[in-house]
Amino acid sequence: MVAAWIVLVISGLLESVWAGALTRSEGFTKLWPSVIFGVALVASMIGLGYALRSIPLGTGYAIWVGIGVVGTTIYGLIALDEPMSVARLICLVAIVGGIVGLKLTTPAH
Incomplete structure (x- = not known):
């Protein structure tokens, strides 16, 4: 079960990677950002699928999306x-609070 949570977090981070690469690909006109997008997207989905078995x-989906949202927003702030x-900071804190709350209230299988 711990492995599933670790994979879920990594998959959420990969969601941020593919979203950032999508922006950098400029509509898939740039090779390497497009390749990074595809690899990160597939890896993120495989990881999410694995995590959702447990x-x-x-x-799982809410946490995956939440990590992706926070990571992508941080990337946008720093790189773009x-x-x-x-107001945006308060919203991000609320998302992180929701992620933590979901993790803490999820019953063990």
Whole structure:
């Protein structure tokens, strides 16, 4: 079960990788960002599928998406100079709180 949670977190981080690569691919016109996108997407989905064998669907999917959202937002702030505001920060903290809450309230199989 611990392995499933570790794989889920890695898969969520890979979601951020493929989202960032998608932006950098400029509509799949750049080779390496397009390749990174494809590899990260497939690896992320395989990991999510593996994790969902042990983690309830609603919890696993929400955590996967939440990690992807937070990671992609951080990437956008750092690499793409996207703006940060107090409101956006509060929303990110709420997402992280939801992720932690889902993990803590998920019953063991």
